[in-house]
Amino acid sequence: MPTNKTKNPDDIICGCTGTTKEKVKQLIQSGITDVNDIASKTGATTGCGSCDIDIVAFVENVKDQKNKSNTHTN
Numbered sequence: 001m002p003t004n005k006t007k008n009p010d011d012i013i014c015g016c017t018g019t020t021k022e023k024v025k026q027l028i029q030s031g032i033t034d035v036n037d038i039a040s041k042t043g044a045t046t047g048c049g050s051c052d053i054d055i056v057a058f059v060e061n062v063k064d065q066k067n068k069s070n071t072h073t074n
């Protein structure tokens with residue numbers, strides 16, 4: 001299966017601004033976990049606003065994965 005790193009519609013978390021999950025993930029990893037800050041950096045949530053809940057969930061998800069990889073209990 002080819003792993004083409006071009007923009008895949010599935011990777012876009014905010015259709016209004018074309019913000020990708022990868023972009024949001026990079027921001028989270030650089031310490032930006034506030035949805036308002038992510039919105040001001042990417043424009044995500046500033047269009048129709050329907051992606052707001054997806055971005056909140058995505059941030060939680062990425063933070064959770066980060067925590068899991070940082071702790072070695074379980």
Ligand code: FES
Nearest residue numbers: 014016047048049
């Ligand atoms: S999909 Fe993000 S603001 Fe519309």
